[in-house]
Amino acid sequence: MSRLLARFDLARPEFRLQAQLDLPAQGVTAVFGRSGSGKTTLLRCLAGLERSPAGFMSMGGTVWQDEEQGAFIPVYRRALGMVFQEPHLFSHLSVHANLHYGLKRTPQHERYISTEQVIDILGISHLMDRRPHQLSLGEQQRIAIGRALLASPRLLLMDEPLASLDRPRKQEILPFIQRLCVELKIPVVYVSHSIQEILQLADTLVLMNEGASIAAGPIQEIFSRLDLPHYLGDMAGSVVDTRVAGHEPEYGLTRLEFHGSQLYVPLQPLNIGQPLRVHILARNVSLAAAPLSEPISVLNVIEARVTEIGSALEDRHSVDIRLDAGCPLLASITRKSLAMLGLVPGQRVYAYIKAVSLSQEWG
């Protein structure tokens, strides 16, 4: 499988980027971290807009930077697309001319994305003859994405492309981004500080902290690691990919299935068999050592096994427990509960899930 390899070390007056990446060159890789953690600088290094001394970067076998060999391909000779936080449409050109700016400069044999495809995916056919200032910010950002795609990039870099938009606009554009990843099969590196966007889009996650890439891997794994919740804040939890197993319209519920377990969520307008990614916050999972004999109001009970117990810090009242429910599941319980239950790795427990967040609701 082709990979994206990169190694950067860039010193700035008040900041140092130290990143080492080995990522699948497919699907969406989200770069997540607090503001000031170096996400944007990392992206600019990947693009070649910043040049890291002793840096290295290769994309699917094509070397774009190898300072040891004195190689650095300037950004305008790289087949990449960049979408910034602001659309930055060229105000002196029409929408049509903006879209074609990169296309005109792309050699015929490198073109693999057609204007028709892009117009169709982004739903922008009615905007073609307008001027940029006549468009809403959301429409402008769609044109900016289309313009980047038409230069037939082998790698699409997106730097918080939705950050300047309000909530409804975000929900309007997210499906377009999902579609282009699936239909055009472009590897995307997506910088964001919004966990919701990441859950909806990403397959792979790179966690940044104070200029360093501290963890990278499949999103489900990263989210359920016990040493990272600190960086995820109160969004720590597990990401579970499920399928729709059935509907119970009389109760307004949809039943999801994953690894032999099932979850009830509010009724979803989805067909049976369709995939749905859910996010189960650690703080919404309670544990019991044995199944309760009396019925309780919590519908979602999953049988699981304790795999790891997080270190119980003296100054915190809670502790994170990692479970195996066919897939990793994270629970956050008090230290007192941990003592009362006497949990040890390998033990069978029952996880009561009080709430499930669906990726589609967010944005």
Added chain:
Amino acid sequence: MLPEFDFGPLWLSLRLAAVTTLLLLVVASPVAWWLARTRSPMRAAVEAVVAMPLVLPPTVLGFYLLLLLGPQGPLGALTGSTLTFTFSGLVIASILYSLPFVVQPLHNAFEAIGRKPLETAWCLRASPLDAFLTVAIPQAARGYLTAAVLGFTHTLGEFGVVLMVGGNIPGQTRVISIAIYDQVETLDYTSAHLMSGLLLGFSFVVLLAVYILNRRSPAHRS
């Protein structure tokens, strides 16, 4: 209007201003671009040199140009003849004299564009020169208009430098400002009135047009 009125100086002035402005836009573009983008310590020095014609008496500028362009001067020696008291000499002098009036509006316009539109263009496979020509210059259109008008009108109005470098040769270096000076000297107030009035009206109309145009195109504010 007097039948024997001589339009030669007016025509020469317009020709000088047009040639100077065109050349200045070409010369000033890279200078203004460099000033807007560089972090070099030389920047302040270059800015100071460019602004010098604003503060120097035109006679000082003219004096040095006379030495530079004369038969013994480096430029004169290079071309094998004298450039003083010729139209070409006037163009060179005018370029230096009007340089700050063209560089500064362009400098401001380039700075206002910022880095992002250019980085965007580079990421769309445009080389730096390509991005400069197809993004920076069009986005600085208002700056170019202001620069062209200021350069043109300022050249039209110059007197001291022209007198020092060009003298007063009809058809060659006798521009409108010199002709007016001559007419006043010889008490030909009718001609002086006419020429001065023409220049006054022309300058007002052009400047008015620029200010109206600048106000009317908000689309170019990105």
